Amino acid sequence: MITEFIETAGVVAYPLLLAAFLMLFIIFERTIVFILNYRTINKEQYLKAIEDFDESNLGDNILHNQKGIAAKIYYNTLKRNPQSREEFKLYLDAEEVDQLPELEKRLGFLNFIAQVAPTLGLLGTVSGMIKTFQVLGLGGNPEQMALGIS
Template structure:
């Protein structure tokens, strides 16, 4: 197996090693993004907000903040907490606090995700570049090489063309899939933040208005 992989890289030429670097980068970025998006920043938003809304309805803001502190790495919890600490204040202050927290957390959700798409495109183009190099070698075999070496050089050119194209696609396809999965989960988290932060602001504003009317 090791010998086969070694031959795969040797026969594919120098472009194979550049594609290998792209593969390593894609794996590192994908693992990091999967960890943050699927585990660190993500929670069950519906269940979490149901509990928060019940506590806000009971005006138990301190307990709601404690619930947010229980999941300190969650993106949604950070934004919700920013609104809860301003409970009872002017709705504009609540809105500004939520917006500030969202602006702080959203770049952390999206950073480096786009690199997966870039790596997929670059790997495909590198495979194409290797194909061109292979074709050049093949033509050189026909036009310039000694007849006794023509078979060897022609085989080498075909190997470079096929191996680099295959390896480029092997890197590109999983990178595109990883990008789609991470981007989909990121969009879901951002949509939850947008939806639930608006609902929280409206609920806190309604409670503040009720308190003023009964004061």
């Protein structure tokens, strides 16, 4: 079925298949990253870690030993030693902005592929129509043209 599709689609099928493969790979990879980064520990453990935070004991803090963006954000925020709730929120927002690029990796490339793939499909359609009309221009059978268009 795929080989038949490639034969009828022509040269444009190869970049389209490559784009489809790359999109699936990026979606799969980003899904794994999101799953691993959003593994959460118990809410009580987070709250206890925040309450018991001590700058002299950074390595033993549960947030330091947890994997994932959320633990990293809280750990780095607490490391800045906020003195008030407003300062904590300010540091927390700054840390979230710092960690955001880690979550957005390769999404620009995914967007690029999503914009280019329809153009490639249209290019394939236009090149197919050109071939079909060439058959008609060479004195071909109109039935062949109808088959080429459909």
